[in-house]
Amino acid sequence: xxxxxxxxxxxxxxxxxxxxxxxxxxxxxxxxxxxxxxxxxxxxxxxxxxxxxxxxxxxxxxxxxxxxxxxxxxxxxxxxxxxxxxxxxxxxxxxxxxxxxxxxxxxxxxxxxxxxxxxxxxxxxxxxxxxxxxxxxxxxxxxxxxxxxxxxxxxxxxxxxxxxxxxxxxxxxxxxxxxxxxxxxxxxxxxxxxxxxxxxxxxxxxxxxxxxxxxxxxxxxxxxxxxxxxxxxxxxxxxxxxxxxxxxxxxxxxxxxxxxxxxxxxxxxxxxxxxxxxxxxxxxxxxxxxxxxxxxxxxxxxxxxxxxxxxxxxxxxxxxxxxxxxxxxxxxxxxxxxxxxxxxxxxxxxxxxxxxxxxxxxxxxxxxxxxxxxxxxxxxxxxxxxxxxxxxxxxxxxxxxxxxxxxx
Amino acid sequence: xxxxxxxxxxxxxxxxxxxxxxxxxxxxxxxxxxxxxxxxxxxxxxxxxxxxxxxxxxxxxxxxxxxxxxxxxxxxxxxxxxxxxxxxxxxxxxxxxxxxxxxxxxxxxxxxxxxxxxxxxxxxxxxxxxxxxxxxxxxxxxxxxxxxxxxxxxxxxxxxxxxxxxxxxxxxxxxxxxxxxxxxxxxxxxxxxxxxxxxxxxxxxxxxxxxxxxxxxxxxxxxxxxxxxxxxxxxxxxxxxxxxxxxxxxxxxxxxxxxxxxxxxxxxxxxxxxxxxxxxxxxxxxxxxxxxxxxxxxxxxxxxxxxxxxxxxxxxxxxxxxxxxxxxxxxxxxxxxxxxxxxxxxxxxxxxxxxxxxxxxxxxxxxxxxxxxxxxxxxxxxxxxxxxxxxxxxxxxxxxxxxxxxxx
Numbered sequence: 001x002x003x004x005x006x007x008x009x010x011x012x013x014x015x016x017x018x019x020x021x022x023x024x025x026x027x028x029x030x031x032x033x034x035x036x037x038x039x040x041x042x043x044x045x046x047x048x049x050x051x052x053x054x055x056x057x058x059x060x061x062x063x064x065x066x067x068x069x070x071x072x073x074x075x076x077x078x079x080x081x082x083x084x085x086x087x088x089x090x091x092x093x094x095x096x097x098x099x100x101x102x103x104x105x106x107x108x109x110x111x112x113x114x115x116x117x118x119x120x121x122x123x124x125x126x127x128x129x130x131x132x133x134x135x136x137x138x139x140x141x142x143x144x145x146x147x148x149x150x151x152x153x154x155x156x157x158x159x160x161x162x163x164x165x166x167x168x169x170x171x172x173x174x175x176x177x178x179x180x181x182x183x184x185x186x187x188x189x190x191x192x193x194x195x196x197x198x199x200x201x202x203x204x205x206x207x208x209x210x211x212x213x214x215x216x217x218x219x220x221x222x223x224x225x226x227x228x229x230x231x232x233x234x235x236x237x238x239x240x241x242x243x244x245x246x247x248x249x250x251x252x253x254x255x256x257x258x259x260x261x262x263x264x265x266x267x268x269x270x271x272x273x274x275x276x277x278x279x280x281x282x283x284x285x286x287x288x289x290x291x292x293x294x295x296x297x298x299x300x301x302x303x304x305x306x307x308x309x310x311x312x313x314x315x316x317x318x319x320x321x322x323x324x325x326x327x328x329x330x331x332x333x334x335x336x337x338x339x340x341x342x343x344x345x346x347x348x349x350x351x352x353x354x355x356x357x358x359x360x361x362x363x364x365x366x367x368x369x370x371x372x373x374x375x376x377x378x379x380x381x382x383x384x385x386x387x388x389x390x391x392x393x394x395x396x397x398x399x400x401x402x403x404x405x406x407x408x
Numbered sequence: 409x410x411x412x413x414x415x416x417x418x419x420x421x422x423x424x425x426x427x428x429x430x431x432x433x434x435x436x437x438x439x440x441x442x443x444x445x446x447x448x449x450x451x452x453x454x455x456x457x458x459x460x461x462x463x464x465x466x467x468x469x470x471x472x473x474x475x476x477x478x479x480x481x482x483x484x485x486x487x488x489x490x491x492x493x494x495x496x497x498x499x500x501x502x503x504x505x506x507x508x509x510x511x512x513x514x515x516x517x518x519x520x521x522x523x524x525x526x527x528x529x530x531x532x533x534x535x536x537x538x539x540x541x542x543x544x545x546x547x548x549x550x551x552x553x554x555x556x557x558x559x560x561x562x563x564x565x566x567x568x569x570x571x572x573x574x575x576x577x578x579x580x581x582x583x584x585x586x587x588x589x590x591x592x593x594x595x596x597x598x599x600x601x602x603x604x605x606x607x608x609x610x611x612x613x614x615x616x617x618x619x620x621x622x623x624x625x626x627x628x629x630x631x632x633x634x635x636x637x638x639x640x641x642x643x644x645x646x647x648x649x650x651x652x653x654x655x656x657x658x659x660x661x662x663x664x665x666x667x668x669x670x671x672x673x674x675x676x677x678x679x680x681x682x683x684x685x686x687x688x689x690x691x692x693x694x695x696x697x698x699x700x701x702x703x704x705x706x707x708x709x710x711x712x713x714x715x716x717x718x719x720x721x722x723x724x725x726x727x728x729x730x731x732x733x734x735x736x737x738x739x740x741x742x743x744x745x746x747x748x749x750x751x752x753x754x755x756x757x758x759x760x761x762x763x764x765x766x767x768x769x770x771x772x773x774x775x776x777x778x779x780x781x782x783x784x785x786x787x788x789x790x791x792x793x794x795x796x797x798x799x800x801x802x803x804x805x806x807x808x809x810x811x812x813x814x815x816x
Contacts, residue, residue, distance in 0.1 A: 059645070067452055106694060138679065259550045271546065291645050
């Protein structure tokens with residue numbers, strides 16, 4: 001690749017972009033070090049500074065001193081809905097539709113089985129097909145296959161570009177990743193949702209790589225069900241509990257395959273039969289994981305004064321700038337972006353395909369050694385995630401420069 | 409009730425019992441306060457002193473500084489098995505059979521569906537009946553019913569005393585609580601396991617109220633599958649992840665209904681089809697909840713020098729003494745123990761049935777106000793849990809005395 005701007009030009013441009021960055025004050029709310037360019041927030045978000053003190057209070061006072069009283073007195077019992085509503089705001093969901101708990105995989109299971117059951121209607125199970133995004137993060141496909149096996153459906157794996165045409169009268173539900181975890185391609189949530197709805201089927205969106213990175217608009221686009229993790233752009237901590245969105249009008253028909261005691265209408269009544277709760281709690285299962293859940297809640301404080309539109313604008317500016325810097329610094333032919341150039345098709349990461357597949361893992365390790373933390377996905381992709389709340393343009397320039405050296 | 413020993417006699421006896429207690433040094437390893445007698449460790453165990461510092465390190469250094477590198481460098485990825493093995497030791501399971509993650513409810517689901525599938529054999533699903541302990545903690549029954557619905561089985565609810573006779577050639581699996589959460593009755597795990605096995609069926613034991621309170625002997629008694637929570641006698645913290653035991657020889661046949669990416673033989677290969685991992689990881693699902701999991705790991709340190717036989721001996725001494733003190737202090741006719749008098753039938757709690765059911769909740773609240781924390785279960789039970797690692801005989805005497813005042 002050529003070097004049109006020159007190193008000095010791109011460095012100066014980075015400095016100017018950082019100076020003009022409307023979100024630049026947010027970086028101070030995270031634990032980061034200047035030696036490392038952390039471009040793996042699409043795997044594990046950085047630690048928000050507010051978390052340690054809050055978690056110490058949860059452990060030392062709420063658990064240590066109040067103990068079991070904290071289920072009511074410290075608001076533990078209602079935390080799944082309370083934290084869910086805060087995430088809801090970030091993905092365009094009005095309160096009362098989002099609940100936090102369990103892993104993304106478990107929530108995919110709830111959502112897919114419940115969606116299939118919504119399609120059964122009074123005439124039996126006419127809809128017996130589950131469409132799965134062919135490029136899905138694997139766990140969604142594995143879990144959808146299990147849901148199919150348990151509900152008597154068949155799975156059809158379809159490239160997202162063909163989903164609208166593939167959906168039909170047999171389709172119960174389509175399971176789609178909002179952003180492709182490998183390429184960073186952003187799919188058209190409004191159009192695909194409408195297309196699937198036109199066939200009478202449901203759609204489950206996996207927002208793992210979009211929640212906290214861009215505007216989602218679940219309510220605005222009439223999405224049926226959505227799931228997502230909270231440890232990437234939401235910075236909730238390693239393995240933090242996932243979220244489940246069930247559109248309000250569908251909640252009475254949300255028939256969970258995991259009807260644990262937490263989703264009972266009267267959980268402490270200890271009745272022998274399960275009567276599902278109304279609203280978002282219907283998506284709960286067992287006792288919520290309080291330490292992780294309240295760490296996540298503290299992590300969400302950084303979003304209080306943040307406009308998602310500004311996040312999206314900066315995200316695109318960061319990825320644009322990274323692509324330009326990589327173009328300037330990476331020797332021709334050594335790596336090619338597989339992330340769409342069009343803004344409407346790009347999430348908040350850039351994936352570069354390296355010319356020699358067998359070197360991808362080694363290149364990623366070498367980048368880490370040189371202070372640039374991205375990751376790789378087999379066989380030949382280097383992934384770089386850009387977190388608008390804390391990634392600077394100066395870091396982007398530096399990362400691309402180191403990348404150029406490593407690939408040279 | 410009469411007062412045969414007299415207050416002074418029982419107090420002196422308590423002091424003597426505490427002085428002779430082989431486990432008395434363990435109490436200092438927990439955060440407790442002398443104003444409160446905490447008899448709700450069968451709901452939420454007290455905070456082990458080692459947890460806050462360890463969790464602060466996990467958050468501040470492992471997440472905050474190492475970030476994504478901690479998945480390998482800090483041993484996060486293998487924590488579910490590592491912590492599982494430590495719990496395994498406490499329930500009589502050799503390494504490689506226990507994994508930690510998800511809630512108890514979710515693990516009941518995995519275990520019951522997998523057990524049903526083990527019964528299908530080559531000739532189709534001859535075994536289509538799931539037996540459930542009629543007095544089960546509700547979530548096990550709700551989840552078993554869901555598993556039945558999804559696998560084409562029917563549920564039969566049977567009193568535990570009738571389970572051995574009820575199991576037959578149609579029985580796929582029996583789901584039984586080791587200790588009844590209301591009455592504190594301990595069921596005969598060896599005999600019931602053998603009886604269910606004699607019919608060719610599988611058994612799933614719920615160890616929520618026995619793990620950490622008594623010797624279980626999963627391997628010794630040939631148990632098929634077991635689940636349990638870690639926030640009661642194991643003191644792992646509110647909503648800490650649960651455990652799943654799958655006997656080693658059954659692992660190749662453990663066909664999970666929740667085959668998430670963490671249970672893949674090559675999780676980072678990101679293959680489109682699921683090839684299950686061997687061993688305990690086959691019971692995993694999604695990304696493990698690291699903060700809660702490592703808090704639990706730190707909580708388990710208190711067990712390192714503890715002999716479960718000594719725990720069991722003290723547990724029985726505590727409940728014996730509580731029953732004697734209650735007999736002495738509680739006015740006749742105000743409350744009756746529903747916990748078995750026979751040691752072989754008693755877990756580590758005592759439940760008292762109050763004469764006027766409508767007063768149970770109020771009585772429990774009044775006890776809390778007077779510094780005795782137990783709880784109640786509808787309609788008419790007051791529950792008192794005794795945690796041998798930190799409950800003293802002096803506290804037992806005091807709790808019974810306060811109870812006598814409240815019920816007078």
